[in-house]
């Protein structure tokens with residue numbers, strides 16, 4: 001028996017060419033779009049982490065900031081660089097792993 005969507009189904013939008021049929025290709029397209037959005041979000045997160053690490057490092061060398069302030073900023077540097085590096089390692093690791101599958 002032919003399957004149908006509910007009258008107001010949230011998957012009506014998957015019918016990209018509006019022919020009333022959600023084809024296998026349209027389902028695949030929706031799946032690919034979802035993966036693409038997820039990868040884009042992860043890439044943005046990794047980019048923000050890199051920029052944050054660069055800004056943090058640059059901040060240490062900005063003239064005019066008193067040494068007492070710098071000492072306070074340096075206290076979190078170990079944790080900051082480790083967690084930033086962890087995010088980058090996870091991003092590149094999972095990206096390489098997903099591409100190999």
Ligand SMILES: [Ca+2]
Nearest residue numbers: 015017019021
């Ligand atoms: Ca269609």
